[in-house]
Amino acid sequence: MRLLFDHGTLVLAEAPELEPGCVPGLLWDPRVALFRAPAWRYSEVRGALRHRLPPLRDEVRPNALAEPAAYGELSLRSYQRAALLSWELSGRRGTIVLPTGSGKTQVALAALRDSAARALCLVPTRALLQQWTSALGGVYGGSVGCLGDGRRDLQAVTVATFESAHRLMPRIGAQFDLLIVDEAHHFGSGVRDEALEMSIAPQRLGLTATPPNEPALSRLAELIGPTVYQLSIADLAGKWLSDFDLITVQLGLNAVERARYEDNRRVFGEYQRRTRRIDPDESFPDFVRHATQSPEGRAALSAWRRNRHLLHFTQAKAQAVAELLRRHRDSRVLVFTADNAAAYRIARDHLVMPITCEISRAEREAALAAFRAGTLRCLVSARVLNEGIDVPQADVAIIVSGTQGEREHAQRVGRLLRPAPGKRALIYQLATRATSEIWRATERRHGIVAASAARR
Numbered sequence: 001m002r003l004l005f006d007h008g009t010l011v012l013a014e015a016p017e018l019e020p021g022c023v024p025g026l027l028w029d030p031r032v033a034l035f036r037a038p039a040w041r042y043s044e045v046r047g048a049l050r051h052r053l054p055p056l057r058d059e060v061r062p063n064a065l066a067e068p069a070a071y072g073e074l075s076l077r078s079y080q081r082a083a084l085l086s087w088e089l090s091g092r093r094g095t096i097v098l099p100t101g102s103g104k105t106q107v108a109l110a111a112l113r114d115s116a117a118r119a120l121c122l123v124p125t126r127a128l129l130q131q132w133t134s135a136l137g138g139v140y141g142g143s144v145g146c147l148g149d150g151r152r153d154l155q156a157v158t159v160a161t162f163e164s165a166h167r168l169m170p171r172i173g174a175q176f177d178l179l180i181v182d183e184a185h186h187f188g189s190g191v192r193d194e195a196l197e198m199s200i201a202p203q204r205l206g207l208t209a210t211p212p213n214e215p216a217l218s219r220l221a222e223l224i225g226p227t228v229y230q231l232s233i234a235d236l237a238g239k240w241l242s243d244f245d246l247i248t249v250q251l252g253l254n255a256v257e258r259a260r261y262e263d264n265r266r267v268f269g270e271y272q273r274r275t276r277r278i279d280p281d282e283s284f285p286d287f288v289r290h291a292t293q294s295p296e297g298r299a300a301l302s303a304w305r306r307n308r309h310l311l312h313f314t315q316a317k318a319q320a321v322a323e324l325l326r327r328h329r330d331s332r333v334l335v336f337t338a339d340n341a342a343a344y345r346i347a348r349d350h351l352v353m354p355i356t357c358e359i360s361r362a363e364r365e366a367a368l369a370a371f372r373a374g375t376l377r378c379l380v381s382a383r384v385l386n387e388g389i390d391v392p393q394a395d396v397a398i399i400v401s402g403t404q405g406e407r408e409h410a411q412r413v414g415r416l417l418r419p420a421p422g423k424r425a426l427i428y429q430l431a432t433r434a435t436s437e438i439w440r441a442t443e444r445r446h447g448i449v450a451a452s453a454a455r456r
Contacts, residue, residue, distance in 0.1 A: 001049060005060045005174035008198030010037045010045055016054065023048040039173050040223060042200035060200060061174050064118070068156040069142030071113035077240060080107050083229040087111065087205060094228030095184055095206035095220060100413070101241055102231070104207040105135055108180050111205050112157065113139070117177035121159045122195065124183045126361055132159045132182070149361060162192050169198040178203040181224055188216030188223070196223040233413070244425035246413070248441050250433050251316035261310055261435065264303040271300035311437055312401045313342035317430050318349070324398050324428060325350055325378065331396045331426075332371065335380040336412050338401035343382045346400075352378040393420070399429040401437075 002013040012026065012035040025041040026048075028034075037045050042060065049056045076084065083096045084107055092115065098104050112119050121136075123129050126149045136144045136157060145158030147168060154172060179199050184206030187193055196204075206224040211217060221227075237243055253261060275287060282290075291297030325333065337343045340356045347354040353367045353376055370376040372393050399412055413427055431441040 001054055002057045002059055008039055008170040008173050010039055010042060039198050039200045040196060043202040065156045065175050068116060068118060072139045074110050074113060074139060076110055079231060083107050084110050086229040090228045092203040093225030095224055097208055097211050097227055097230035099233040099236060100209045102236055108207060109139055115178050115203055117203060118156045119178040120176040121180040122162055122165050124162050124186055129159055129161055166192055166195040169195050173198040174200050176201045181206045184208045184224060185210050185212045188212050188220040242423045242425045244427055246427045249320055249428055249430050251320060251430060252433050254315050257314055261307055264307045267303035268300045271296055311432050311435060312338040314432060317400055320430055321346055321398060328396045332394050333378040333396045334394045335398045337382050340382045343380045346380045352380050355379050355381040395423055395425055397427045
């Protein structure tokens, strides 16, 4: 029997008749009259076929990459060593959950060193592509490959964006033994999952500060491995992360904004009440799907979206941002908004640098370098700074608005918690009174501050 890699799948050629279910994931493909299995089940398929007759010829990797070079010395904190040990004891498959700023990348570098395997590291953004390439360059003795941001260089240790991996995995999925997935919560519920399915890598390490809920969590456990180690901000604040104060600033709407808000809420509320009488237990995604099928439903959804946009950057929030920037003019401040429009408005009004998906890599890197050096004192961003960007010098954050709930909030708070001598971070979250922003702010606060208090 011959086992081959074929466009992100495994193909078993010249095989005898096999009993259904005797090999995990193996199915008959009538299009080519061969057995086929998902690439990610490579170890299971090979193990099930190893002692069968006729003997198995493994031809999955006829043209393997060169062996990786050596790694330099790495220093790990006690909890990072524990996380790495948990992953190794779990068969080198699993997800490590650590808060932003706690050094997840350092754990991954140690995993790369200890496994000495051909490895592909997946990251969500071009900014993280650059950051990971730089981090690897500091400890890895060979050339670091890069797939993304206009580059296509395949090496024994390679960093790739999610999108590049999704496009190229049908060709490169048999090249790597270790798959490292940064910000792994992006997987488990979408088309990107195919990038993980098309890799044969038996060793897999997921990194995240905010694991997804079910059913994505179970799917993530299947494709990467279960959660093998987990700590929260509360576990690390004060020693390994900076202490912090989280202040919720409650603001009002002016007369015009309040009238618009209440009118939109009335339109949405009337339609929602009618549908709730029909199905009281309907989930919000189901509600949205049904609403798009009628003119009244679409009008209700439009009203709901208008209110979300209205709350993103109210007049009171604009005034609060101005006052907070004045009060903290000698600090290094990160301002987080819900959309690029608000970020650009703040940038124009206060002559601060915006960091958005529309800013080129060179300009973004120059701005971040200036911020770290202290020649820039403030950055404003909608989403780009949420994940992975290293700015330990920041000590004040202003969260103007958000769109993704507790996960986004934890990532933004984490940007401020990278430790520095004598540092105590200050985080302001702006919320509009008599709107849904208040209870969301309360839930987020309970999720971080209450846990921290209980820990202490």
